[in-house]
Amino acid sequence: MNEWLIALSEEDATFLARVALAFVVCLGAVIGSFLNVCIYRIPLGQSVSRPRSHCFACGKTIPWYLNIPILSWFLLRGRCANCKSPISFRYPLVEALTALLFLLVFLMWGNPRLLALNPLQAPELIPFLWLFVASTVVNVMIDIDHRILLDRISLGGTLLALAVSAAFPILHGAMLWSQGLTASLIGGAAGFGLGFAIAWLGERIFLQDAFGFGDVKWLMLFGALFGWRGMLFVLMLAAFLGLLMGLGAALARRLRRAPAEEGPLAIPFGPALGAGALLWLFWGRWVLRALEALQAWALDHRQAVLLTLVPLLALASIWLLIRIRAIRRAALEEGLEPLPDGDAPDPERP
Numbered sequence: 001m002n003e004w005l006i007a008l009s010e011e012d013a014t015f016l017a018r019v020a021l022a023f024v025v026c027l028g029a030v031i032g033s034f035l036n037v038c039i040y041r042i043p044l045g046q047s048v049s050r051p052r053s054h055c056f057a058c059g060k061t062i063p064w065y066l067n068i069p070i071l072s073w074f075l076l077r078g079r080c081a082n083c084k085s086p087i088s089f090r091y092p093l094v095e096a097l098t099a100l101l102f103l104l105v106f107l108m109w110g111n112p113r114l115l116a117l118n119p120l121q122a123p124e125l126i127p128f129l130w131l132f133v134a135s136t137v138v139n140v141m142i143d144i145d146h147r148i149l150l151d152r153i154s155l156g157g158t159l160l161a162l163a164v165s166a167a168f169p170i171l172h173g174a175m176l177w178s179q180g181l182t183a184s185l186i187g188g189a190a191g192f193g194l195g196f197a198i199a200w201l202g203e204r205i206f207l208q209d210a211f212g213f214g215d216v217k218w219l220m221l222f223g224a225l226f227g228w229r230g231m232l233f234v235l236m237l238a239a240f241l242g243l244l245m246g247l248g249a250a251l252a253r254r255l256r257r258a259p260a261e262e263g264p265l266a267i268p269f270g271p272a273l274g275a276g277a278l279l280w281l282f283w284g285r286w287v288l289r290a291l292e293a294l295q296a297w298a299l300d301h302r303q304a305v306l307l308t309l310v311p312l313l314a315l316a317s318i319w320l321l322i323r324i325r326a327i328r329r330a331a332l333e334e335g336l337e338p339l340p341d342g343d344a345p346d347p348e349r350p
């Protein structure tokens with residue numbers, strides 16, 4: 001691909017690059033439109049191809065010219081053309097997000113003439129990474145709606161990641177197919193093992209299913225795709241994001257003075273895990289560089305770091321122990337049993 005681009009004039013190459021970028025954005029938006037169908041229909045056990053898209057309120061089939069990703073929603077001002085009932089803003093949001101993710105993958109792994117963001121140019125990985133970002137969007141949205149992470153994504157994705165690692169070992173920075181496959185196998189096993197340990201411990205410490213078996217299988221896919229180091233970073237980023245989301249939800253609840261009967265906050269971990277994986281995919285290199293810089297700085301200022309960090313860590317540990325006791329006591333008082341895998345908490349529970 002590079003060779004014939006070099007033979008072109010600078011002007012022609014720029015023009016072609018722009019055409020390619022526009023095409024990728026449109027492709028991402030169209031795929032995003034299909035993902036909306038998957039997110040709605042797969043958990044209900046419906047076919048994703050039939051029937052054609054229709055309005056949920058009046059049942060009228062949506063003609064193709066009113067089913068243009070992103071644009072149609074804004075042209076119709078978020079209402080059905082037939083019955084005027086509102087259409088969720090989530091539809092154009094998923095389409096725009098998918099278009100953005102497709103563009104990012106194309107820019108980072110694509111042709112260096114487009115935008116050299118990533119020293120690891122590997123256009124052959126683009127279709128698989130597109131598949132990965134699309135499946136991540138689906139899993140996050142379904143987890144928000146139903147507290148389910150799809151097996152066909154985590155298990156199917158792990159098998160595909162193993163095959164891609166053997167076919168394109170550059171995914172793991174390796175040259176030989178056996179090295180790529182080994183890195184992927186070790187990563188997948190590490191993801192499954194670590195996830196299983198966290199789920200087991202979480203259930204015993206918090207007496208609740210904080211990290212379900214769906215999360216374990218998804219972590220296995222991240223290991224097979226990113227290797228064990230990348231998997232660890234995804235988990236750490238997810239824990240950090242999950243903490244932020246939890247704090248945000250608790251704050252929002254306090255601000256609207258929610259009644260105490262609402263029970264404990266149950267936030268699915270899937271969105272944090274998916275966001276962590278995407279962060280690592282696109283910005284892992286920068287995360288590593290930032291950590292190296294931080295490490296160098298900490299080594300230069302050893303005493304100051306120790307003086308502030310040790311008391312902070314001690315305080316945080318005490319706070320964590322108090323929280324764990326409170327959560328355990330609340331769980332025991334409610335007679336809450338550990339939830340079965342992947343099920344939503346039962347609202348009818350006394």
Ligand SMILES: [Zn+2]
Nearest residue numbers: 055058080083
């Ligand atoms: Zn309608």
